[in-house]
Amino acid sequence: MRILEGLRIVESVAFVAAPLSGMTLAQLGADVIRCDPLQGGIDAHRWPLTASGRSLYWVGLNKGKRSLAVDTRNPEGQELVAALATQPGAGNGIFCTNLPATGWMAYERLRARRDDLIMLNVLGNADGTSAVDYTVNCATGFPFATGPDHGATAVNPVNHVLPAWDAVTGIMAALGILAAERERRLTGRGQLVKLPLADVAMAMVGNLGWLAKAEVNDEDHFAGGNYLYGAYGSEFLTRDARYVYIVGITKRMWDELGRTTGLAEKFKQLEAVFEVDLSREGDRYRIRSAITALLQPWFAARTLAEVDAAFAGSGVCWGPYRTFQQLLREDARCSEANPMFKRIEQPGIGSYLVPGSPLQFSAHAREQPRRAPQLGEHTDEVLADVLGLSAAQIGALRDKRVVGGPIELPLRPPRP
Amino acid sequence: MRILEGLRIVESVAFVAAPLSGMTLAQLGADVIRCDPLQGGIDAHRWPLTASGRSLYWVGLNKGKRSLAVDTRNPEGQELVAALATQPGAGNGIFCTNLPATGWMAYERLRARRDDLIMLNVLGNADGTSAVDYTVNCATGFPFATGPDHGATAVNPVNHVLPAWDAVTGIMAALGILAAERERRLTGRGQLVKLPLADVAMAMVGNLGWLAKAEVNDEDHFAGGNYLYGAYGSEFLTRDARYVYIVGITKRMWDELGRTTGLAEKFKQLEAVFEVDLSREGDRYRIRSAITALLQPWFAARTLAEVDAAFAGSGVCWGPYRTFQQLLREDARCSEANPMFKRIEQPGIGSYLVPGSPLQFSAHAREQPRRAPQLGEHTDEVLADVLGLSAAQIGALRDKRVVGGPIELPLRPPRP
Numbered sequence: 001m002r003i004l005e006g007l008r009i010v011e012s013v014a015f016v017a018a019p020l021s022g023m024t025l026a027q028l029g030a031d032v033i034r035c036d037p038l039q040g041g042i043d044a045h046r047w048p049l050t051a052s053g054r055s056l057y058w059v060g061l062n063k064g065k066r067s068l069a070v071d072t073r074n075p076e077g078q079e080l081v082a083a084l085a086t087q088p089g090a091g092n093g094i095f096c097t098n099l100p101a102t103g104w105m106a107y108e109r110l111r112a113r114r115d116d117l118i119m120l121n122v123l124g125n126a127d128g129t130s131a132v133d134y135t136v137n138c139a140t141g142f143p144f145a146t147g148p149d150h151g152a153t154a155v156n157p158v159n160h161v162l163p164a165w166d167a168v169t170g171i172m173a174a175l176g177i178l179a180a181e182r183e184r185r186l187t188g189r190g191q192l193v194k195l196p197l198a199d200v201a202m203a204m205v206g207n208l209g210w211l212a213k214a215e216v217n218d219e220d221h222f223a224g225g226n227y228l229y230g231a232y233g234s235e236f237l238t239r240d241a242r243y244v245y246i247v248g249i250t251k252r253m254w255d256e257l258g259r260t261t262g263l264a265e266k267f268k269q270l271e272a273v274f275e276v277d278l279s280r281e282g283d284r285y286r287i288r289s290a291i292t293a294l295l296q297p298w299f300a301a302r303t304l305a306e307v308d309a310a311f312a313g314s315g316v317c318w319g320p321y322r323t324f325q326q327l328l329r330e331d332a333r334c335s336e337a338n339p340m341f342k343r344i345e346q347p348g349i350g351s352y353l354v355p356g357s358p359l360q361f362s363a364h365a366r367e368q369p370r371r372a373p374q375l376g377e378h379t380d381e382v383l384a385d386v387l388g389l390s391a392a393q394i395g396a397l398r399d400k401r402v403v404g405g406p407i408e409l410p411l412r413p414p415r416p
Numbered sequence: 417m418r419i420l421e422g423l424r425i426v427e428s429v430a431f432v433a434a435p436l437s438g439m440t441l442a443q444l445g446a447d448v449i450r451c452d453p454l455q456g457g458i459d460a461h462r463w464p465l466t467a468s469g470r471s472l473y474w475v476g477l478n479k480g481k482r483s484l485a486v487d488t489r490n491p492e493g494q495e496l497v498a499a500l501a502t503q504p505g506a507g508n509g510i511f512c513t514n515l516p517a518t519g520w521m522a523y524e525r526l527r528a529r530r531d532d533l534i535m536l537n538v539l540g541n542a543d544g545t546s547a548v549d550y551t552v553n554c555a556t557g558f559p560f561a562t563g564p565d566h567g568a569t570a571v572n573p574v575n576h577v578l579p580a581w582d583a584v585t586g587i588m589a590a591l592g593i594l595a596a597e598r599e600r601r602l603t604g605r606g607q608l609v610k611l612p613l614a615d616v617a618m619a620m621v622g623n624l625g626w627l628a629k630a631e632v633n634d635e636d637h638f639a640g641g642n643y644l645y646g647a648y649g650s651e652f653l654t655r656d657a658r659y660v661y662i663v664g665i666t667k668r669m670w671d672e673l674g675r676t677t678g679l680a681e682k683f684k685q686l687e688a689v690f691e692v693d694l695s696r697e698g699d700r701y702r703i704r705s706a707i708t709a710l711l712q713p714w715f716a717a718r719t720l721a722e723v724d725a726a727f728a729g730s731g732v733c734w735g736p737y738r739t740f741q742q743l744l745r746e747d748a749r750c751s752e753a754n755p756m757f758k759r760i761e762q763p764g765i766g767s768y769l770v771p772g773s774p775l776q777f778s779a780h781a782r783e784q785p786r787r788a789p790q791l792g793e794h795t796d797e798v799l800a801d802v803l804g805l806s807a808a809q810i811g812a813l814r815d816k817r818v819v820g821g822p823i824e825l826p827l828r829p830p831r832p
Binding site: 004016020023042048049050057061063107125135141144146147148160162181182185191192195196199200202208209214216217221230233235244249281282285320323326327334349352355412 | 431463464466467475476541558562573577587590592605609618623627631633644660663667737739779830
């Protein structure tokens, strides 16, 4: 019994945010049925790929779901998905899409089949126009505030590589579903939940104070390297050419940095020189370059292992920089030593380290990571068990190519 | 009646993730009571600040909450917060913290007062050691994959400025609360929910396929400028020195880019030169530099307004880069034309544009953005209405400095 056991979500989704929403709920125990065309969805071949041409991205974002391969250009296929999405039963009747919710997929059309339907529509922009993480992020102000300092000029924008807005939107979409499902249990009422990616991004810019700074202070904000805005945080290079990041946000973090590096007295002297009070985070930000200049030789004289040893058991808040491979090879938090991770077998790809949900519920054993389905792996099972179709009915749908699976997608090896 | 009306969350939190969790729920209608010391929490003066020294960050992350100012070093103060957190009633009994959940705040201690308590503990690392967004992010691999191309070398890491892991963790924490609250309604059972920031980050690195690429393909991944990995996406400079970002992820986006720029025929010729099939996203990535070289003169010959006009109504997926001030001044999505935003008055700060929740529920009118509380603004109201204390009891607590408010925090203007 997992925490969301009994909930069923039917989804017609692609790319990051909407699939992540379903996967997040699947990892908490919901039965999530992803519906895709028989040739695979538009994200079926998204990079990163294996050398043989399978998408590592797709299997990452669809773990623990069931897969129905169905042709929704065909009215019979539309009927199957609509019937699945609007099945009777308390945990059923939840449908998610990030496609345009029109035609057979329009909320009013589906709701006519089940009045208390919950439908989630993840949008690009609130007006329904298309937008993706990259074309929203560029407008948020962050790219001009990221990367090396080049003065107060809007040049050299730096995009994030983590699709952060997709990630936040995906989790918020899952939250929207649970909020609507809660209301349905209490009142019997279903509803359409809309979540525009652009609104998620712009709300967060506001939540973090950047819009207020622009408006109230009438000031913009530009890139300042890796310094942490408003307190102390900086990267350092160690003797063995590794980078670390050190923060002094709270008073205790700052005091511990002085204590462990033996530089507390020098910091005191800096206070006198610059006439600042380094117990104040803003003053640490103000003289960040001087602080960094004092700390640099300490790091340059030590290897990463020596830095680690010096800070062990202290209140210093720091971390090493790692590449993706270093993360995998060096970081115990990203290994089977962390019960969130398991090395599992994904057919066609092999055995690799896979994360489950970061949420730990004390009333439940930790959900073991489950692999992603093959396209159409659960077609028969879903049609028989959920829709109650007979073998003959399923056979007829297969003959007409309305449904199919399991389907081996054509490989698309990346070219050199 | 808002969608989470009737839920009450008591929180003892600071910084981004945990306050964001509570604010997200407050914006959906939950009654969220933030408890802070009488001198303010450790995040009370976090930047950005106004010129007069008020935190724009704090008011951004605590909108729509009630504030109780209470000294929890004092056992009487602890008793008040514990009583609030464990009040009887179906919607009560939810407590959130990102402080170490020890002593009076330990789950078992609080649970002794209410057996079905739901407690959420946002952690740095799963083992309880401290970690913040910056010291987790450096380990995720992303900083070495962000920014200008410098070959396959782990140098020049670029931090994100958006605290993306905090943002994801905050929303996921809210999701964890609703999942636990759902179970409590169904089974009567409460529980402790733990959510480590580092696990959120590392799970996402896995979900997006980067861990699999590192392990299955045995390859690392390094910065490649603003190119979109695995399909086409690039930034361009316009004639009026503005930047735009253009993506061609789907076939339609790509075809529309060729059509609107008049370069479709040239793209065909590129296919012959490089022996690729540009209907395949991976091939677009492979020859991204050549595609960019073809497109660059088109953008360089046009102003941003002309680019906008050329793409209007088409299927091209693109967006302009903006600074925070440009976002505020130019982007209708970030204005009162978007019903998510309202310009509201925040005492001590003034009137400025404030976002509500990006989630739109069709069964509810959109929640109007509400301002953040002043420290201790609701002390009397909470003690009287929620705990049922008399005016005399509240007066005695005030006299002993166990509670206080409303409190005007000392100003900390940023030094030049």
